[in-house]
Amino acid sequence: MNLDKLGKQLRSEWRDYVADFRDIIEALHHAEGWVTLGLVLGVIAVIAVWFITGLGFDQVTLTGSIRLTDRSCNPVTNFSGVLLFIDAVMMFLLGIMAIGEMLLLLDRVRKGFPSQPRQVAVLAISMLIVGVAGIVYMRAIC
Numbered sequence: 001m002n003l004d005k006l007g008k009q010l011r012s013e014w015r016d017y018v019a020d021f022r023d024i025i026e027a028l029h030h031a032e033g034w035v036t037l038g039l040v041l042g043v044i045a046v047i048a049v050w051f052i053t054g055l056g057f058d059q060v061t062l063t064g065s066i067r068l069t070d071r072s073c074n075p076v077t078n079f080s081g082v083l084l085f086i087d088a089v090m091m092f093l094l095g096i097m098a099i100g101e102m103l104l105l106l107d108r109v110r111k112g113f114p115s116q117p118r119q120v121a122v123l124a125i126s127m128l129i130v131g132v133a134g135i136v137y138m139r140a141i142c
Helices: 003-027 031-054 078-111 117-141
Strands: none
Touching: 003 078, 031 078, 031 117, 078 117
8 A cells, every 4th residue: 555645645635625615615706606505505404304304203213102202193104105205306306406506507607607597596496395395294294
């Protein structure tokens, strides 16, 4: 194992990570950067709330005397389970696509090309709608 080669590679990757953070900070000098940051934070918040809401359902390990909340949820039916699974898949696919488009938007702005925030907004808003709909549905059946 060549430690010098490994050290050079790690230093090179560290410089790339620092350059990426500088690019992100530079992108915040434009309005598109702030919109992108807001959408990323919104996507992360909806994903977190979706998972927290999903933890309220009765699970095999939480049945019996151990309760995290005072509410008790009915068992999830097959239809509800399939609907929540489809919602989760759609939410994650739209979230990944939205984050990818946000990164492409920041790259276009940094290179001086015209920004195209419509694609980012459509994907992020679609993901937020699907995520919030899943949260509302989970709250309705529990």
